[in-house]
Amino acid sequence: MDNFLLTNEIIFESKPDAVPYNYRISYKVSQLCLIISSSCNGKGGCSLVKLHIISSALNTKAYMQILDDYMNEKSSYMLVRFDPAVNRGIKYAVADGLVFQLKNGTFRLTEKGKRLMIKINDEENLLLNEKRYLSSLGKKLTNEKIESLMSMWRYKNVDDK
Amino acid sequence: MLMINRLRVEIVTGEGLYGIDEEFEDGLNFLASEDNTCGKSSILEAIYFCLGFEQIIGGIGEKVLTSAYKTFIEDGEKKLFVLESKSYLEISNGKEEITLFRAAKMSNRDSRLVTVYYSSLEKRLNEDILVEDMYVHMPNSATNVKGFHHYLEKFLHLQLPMVPSTDGSQRKLYLQLIFSCMFIEQKHGWGDIFSGIPILGIKDSKKRVLEFVLNLDTLSNERKKENLRFEEGRIKNEWTVEVRELFNAVNRETCEIFGVPIKPCVLNEIDLTGIHISKNKQKLDTFIEELKCEYKNLEAIKPKVVDNFDDLQEELEKTELAVEEFEEDMRSLREKILYENSCIRVLNDNIEILENDLRNNKDSARLRALGSELDCMTSENICPVCQQTIDDTLLPMVEGIEIMSIDENIRHLESQKIMLSYAKESHRQNKENFDSQLQSLQGKVFSLRRLAMALRNDLYSVEEDISEAIVYKKIDLLNKIEKMEEIRKLVNEKKQKLMLLGEQWKKYLEDKKKVPNKKFSNSDLEKLEKLKSYFVSNLKKYGYKSFVDMSVIEISEESYLPVIEGFDMKFDSSASDNVRGIWAYTVALMQTSMSKAGNHPNILIFDEPNQHSIIPKDMEKFFDSIISLESNSQTIVGITVKDSDTKATMEKLPEGKYKLISVGNKAFGRLSE
Numbered sequence: 001m002d003n004f005l006l007t008n009e010i011i012f013e014s015k016p017d018a019v020p021y022n023y024r025i026s027y028k029v030s031q032l033c034l035i036i037s038s039s040c041n042g043k044g045g046c047s048l049v050k051l052h053i054i055s056s057a058l059n060t061k062a063y064m065q066i067l068d069d070y071m072n073e074k075s076s077y078m079l080v081r082f083d084p085a086v087n088r089g090i091k092y093a094v095a096d097g098l099v100f101q102l103k104n105g106t107f108r109l110t111e112k113g114k115r116l117m118i119k120i121n122d123e124e125n126l127l128l129n130e131k132r133y134l135s136s137l138g139k140k141l142t143n144e145k146i147e148s149l150m151s152m153w154r155y156k157n158v159d160d161k
Numbered sequence: 162m163l164m165i166n167r168l169r170v171e172i173v174t175g176e177g178l179y180g181i182d183e184e185f186e187d188g189l190n191f192l193a194s195e196d197n198t199c200g201k202s203s204i205l206e207a208i209y210f211c212l213g214f215e216q217i218i219g220g221i222g223e224k225v226l227t228s229a230y231k232t233f234i235e236d237g238e239k240k241l242f243v244l245e246s247k248s249y250l251e252i253s254n255g256k257e258e259i260t261l262f263r264a265a266k267m268s269n270r271d272s273r274l275v276t277v278y279y280s281s282l283e284k285r286l287n288e289d290i291l292v293e294d295m296y297v298h299m300p301n302s303a304t305n306v307k308g309f310h311h312y313l314e315k316f317l318h319l320q321l322p323m324v325p326s327t328d329g330s331q332r333k334l335y336l337q338l339i340f341s342c343m344f345i346e347q348k349h350g351w352g353d354i355f356s357g358i359p360i361l362g363i364k365d366s367k368k369r370v371l372e373f374v375l376n377l378d379t380l381s382n383e384r385k386k387e388n389l390r391f392e393e394g395r396i397k398n399e400w401t402v403e404v405r406e407l408f409n410a411v412n413r414e415t416c417e418i419f420g421v422p423i424k425p426c427v428l429n430e431i432d433l434t435g436i437h438i439s440k441n442k443q444k445l446d447t448f449i450e451e452l453k454c455e456y457k458n459l460e461a462i463k464p465k466v467v468d469n470f471d472d473l474q475e476e477l478e479k480t481e482l483a484v485e486e487f488e489e490d491m492r493s494l495r496e497k498i499l500y501e502n503s504c505i506r507v508l509n510d511n512i513e514i515l516e517n518d519l520r521n522n523k524d525s526a527r528l529r530a531l532g533s534e535l536d537c538m539t540s541e542n543i544c545p546v547c548q549q550t551i552d553d554t555l556l557p558m559v560e561g562i563e564i565m566s567i568d569e570n571i572r573h574l575e576s577q578k579i580m581l582s583y584a585k586e587s588h589r590q591n592k593e594n595f596d597s598q599l600q601s602l603q604g605k606v607f608s609l610r611r612l613a614m615a616l617r618n619d620l621y622s623v624e625e626d627i628s629e630a631i632v633y634k635k636i637d638l639l640n641k642i643e644k645m646e647e648i649r650k651l652v653n654e655k656k657q658k659l660m661l662l663g664e665q666w667k668k669y670l671e672d673k674k675k676v677p678n679k680k681f682s683n684s685d686l687e688k689l690e691k692l693k694s695y696f697v698s699n700l701k702k703y704g705y706k707s708f709v710d711m712s713v714i715e716i717s718e719e720s721y722l723p724v725i726e727g728f729d730m731k732f733d734s735s736a737s738d739n740v741r742g743i744w745a746y747t748v749a750l751m752q753t754s755m756s757k758a759g760n761h762p763n764i765l766i767f768d769e770p771n772q773h774s775i776i777p778k779d780m781e782k783f784f785d786s787i788i789s790l791e792s793n794s795q796t797i798v799g800i801t802v803k804d805s806d807t808k809a810t811m812e813k814l815p816e817g818k819y820k821l822i823s824v825g826n827k828a829f830g831r832l833s834e
C-alpha cells in the first residue's frame with residue numbers, strides 16, 4: 001500500500017466554497033423584507049407567489065425587463081423561476097421575527113422588520129438597484145395580475161407533463 | 162514642554178450647572194478621592210478629550226467618555242439629565258498660555274471641533290482675544306493648517322517627523338502616539354510598557370515614538386535613507402522611461418540599437434560611444450551614407466524612360482510580390498487583433514459582472530451588520546429555531562463542505578477582479594503592439610504600391626517622358642534619409658539625458674555611502690546608556706524584586722524597550738513588578754529626555770498607579786522620585802486613598818512639594834456660573 005506514487009508530495013486540501021450573494025441569508029432576508037415593505041399595501045400582506053415573482057425579477061436586468069414588459073402589457077405572458085432559496089429565506093425571516101404570516105398565508109413585516117427597513121433606507125447606497133427597481137414597480141403587481149398569470153401557466157404548460 | 166494649568170468641566174443639567182474647576186501646578190499633582198468609582202478617570206478623560214487624545218482611552222469622539230458627559234450625572238439620590246457638556250483646558254508651553262474648548266454634547270456643535278482661545282481661561286471672553294476653530298480626527302488633521310494637532314505640534318515646538326506607514330506611504334508621526342507613552346491610562350495602560358498605544362497605521366509605531374522622544378539620530382538616518390530610496394526610485398523610473406522611448410523610436414523605423422544600459426549607471430563619453438544603432442545589420446551612419454550614395458546615383462541617371470523595358474518589368478514583378486507578402490502579414494495581424502478585441506470584450510463583461518457581485522456582496526455584509534444590530538440570530542450564524550450553528554447560505558448544504566464567510570467571499574472576488582484586470586491589461590498591450598505593427602506594414606505597402614504604380618505608368622509611357630519611378634524613388638529616399646537622421650538626432654539627445662541621469666545616479670551612490678552604516682551614532686548610544694541607567698536605578702528605588710542581578714537588564718537596540726537576554730522583561734516579572742517596570746520606564750524616558758535634550762513634553766499622567774497592591778513604601782519612593790525630578794515638568798496622578806496605608810504614604814510626602822486636589826463624593830459637583 002505504500003507504493004502509491006507521490007503520496008507524500010501532493011496534498012489535497014479542501015477550500016471553502018464561494019456562495020453567490022443571492023444565496024446569503026442576510027441578503028435574501030433583507031431583499032424579501034424590502035419587497036414586502038414596498039410592493040404590498042399594509043393590511044393584505046404579501047403572497048408567496050408575489051415574493052417569488054419579484055425576487056426572481058431582481059436577479060438580473062433582463063428579468064427586470066421581462067417583468068416590466070408584462071406589467072406594461074407589452075407581453076401577455078411570462079415565466080417565473082420559483083427559487084427554493086426564497087422559501088428558505090422567508091422561513092428564516094419568520095423565525096428571526098422580521099416577518100409574520102397571516103391566517104390567509106400572506107406575509108407582513110413585524111416591528112423588528114420595519115426597524116430593519118428604516119436602517120436599510122437610511123443608507124443610501126445599500127441595495128441601490130433593488131430599491132430603484134422596487135420603487136418604479138411600486139404596488140402595480142396586484143393579486144389580480146398574479147391570478148391571471150397563474151391561470152395562463154395552467155393552460156400554456158399543460159403539455160409539459 | 163506641555164503644562165496643564167487649569168481644567169474646567171461644565172455640565173449643564175435641568176437643575177443648573179455642574180462640573181469641576183481645578184488648577185494644576187508644576188511638579189506633582191494628586192487627584193485623590195476616597196472611592197474608586199467617583200470619577201477621577203472622568204476628570205482625566207476631559208484632559209485627553211480637550212487635547213484630542215481620546216484614542217489613548219480607546220476610540221474617537223465623545224463615545225469613549227463616561228456617561229457623565231453624555232447622559233446623566235448623579236447628585237445625591239437624584240439623577241440629572243445632561244443637556245450640554247463642555248470642557249475647557251488651559252495649557253501652556255512654558256511661554257504662552259492658550260485655552261482649549263471642546264464639547265462632548267452640545268447642540269449645533271460638532272464634537273470634533275476644538276476652539277482655541279489665545280489666552281488664559283479667565284480672560285478668554287475678553288474682546289481682544291483671538292479665537293480660532295480647529296478640528297480633530299478628520300482626514301489630514303495632523304498635516305492640515307486648520308487641524309488642531311497641526312497647531313498643537315507648533316505650539317509645543319515639536320517637529321514631528323514623517324515616518325513610513327503600514328501602507329507604504331509617508332505619514333506624520335501622530336501626537337496621540339507620542340503622548341500614549343506619557344499618559345498611562347487606567348484601563349489599558351497597566352498591562353505592559355506602551356500597552357495603551359493606539360493603532361493608527363504607523364509602521365513600528367512604538368519604536369518611532371521612542372526615537373522621537375529621545376531625539377535619536379537614527380530617525381534622521383531613517384529619513385535620509387527614505388529620501389535616498391525615493392531618489393533611487395525616481396532615477397530608475399526616469400531611466401526606464403528614456404530607454405523605452407529610445408527603443409520605441411528605433412523600432413518604429415525597424416532599426417536595432419545595441420549597448421544601451423537598461424539599468425541606471427554612471428556614464429562617460431567613452432561608454433556613450435558604445436551605443437550603436439544598426440539598420441539591416443549595418444551601422445546607421447553607413448546606412449545613411451549608402452542612401453545618400455543611392456540618391457546621388459539616381460541623380461546621375463537621367464530621369465527618362467530609356468530602353469530598359471525588361472528591367473522595369475522585372476522590378477514591377479518584384480514589387481508586386483513584396484506587396485502580396487506584406488498583405489498576407491497584414492491579414493494575419495488583423496485576425497490577431499480581432500481575437501484580442503474579442504478577448505477584451507469578454508473580460509470587460511466578466512469584470513462588470515464581478516463588480517456587480519462585489520457590490521452586492523458588500524451590501525450583504527452591511528445587511529448582516531444591520532441584522533446583528535437588531536439581534537437577528539441568522540446574522541450570527543445561529544438558527545433562530547433550534548439555536549444550532551448554521552452556515553450563511555440558502556443553498557442546500559452537503560455535510561462537510563465548508564463555505565466562505567462574506568468577508569472571505571469579498572476578498573475572493575476582489576482577487577478574481579485583480580486577476581481579470583491583469584489579463585485584460587496584457588491583452589490590451591498585445592493589441593497595441595499588433596496595431597502599431599499593422600500601421601507600419603500599411604505604410605510600407607502604401608509606398609510599395611506607389612512604386613508599383615509609378616513603374617506601371619513608366620511601362621506604358623512614351624519613351625521621352627520623365628521616369629515616374631525614378632522621381633518617386635528619389636522622394637522616397639529623401640524621406641528615408643530624413644527619418645534616419647531624425648533618429649540619429651534623437652539618439653544623441655537621449656545620450657545626453659542618460660548622461661545627466663548618470664550624474665545624478667553617481668550623486669545618489671555617493672550620498673548612499675555617506676549614510677552611516679552603524680545604526681547608532683555615538684550620542685545615540687550615550688542616550689540609550691543613560692536610559693538604561695535611569696531605568697535600572699528607578700527599578701531599584703521602587704523595589705523591583707523579580708531579579709536580584711539588575712545588570713542583566715538591557716535596553717534593546719531593536720525596540721528600545723527593556724529586555725533580559727533578548728527577551729521582553731515582562732516574561733520574567735511578577736505582576737506588581739510589571740507595574741514597577743512601567744513606572745520606571747515612563748519616568749526614565751522623561752529623565753533621559755531632560756538630561757539629553759530630547760523631545761519629551763515633560764508631562765506625565767498616571768491613573769491609579771497603585772495597581773496590584775504595591776506596598777506603600779515603594780509607592781512613596783515612586784512619588785519621591787517624581788518630586789525630586791527637576792522643575793519644568795508636571796506629573797498628574799489619579800489615586801484612590803481608600804486604605805490607611807495609602808493615606809499614610811501621602812502624609813509622609815514633604816509638605817508643599819505637591820498639590821492635592823481632593824475629589825469629593827462625586828466628581829462633578831455644583832458649579833457657580
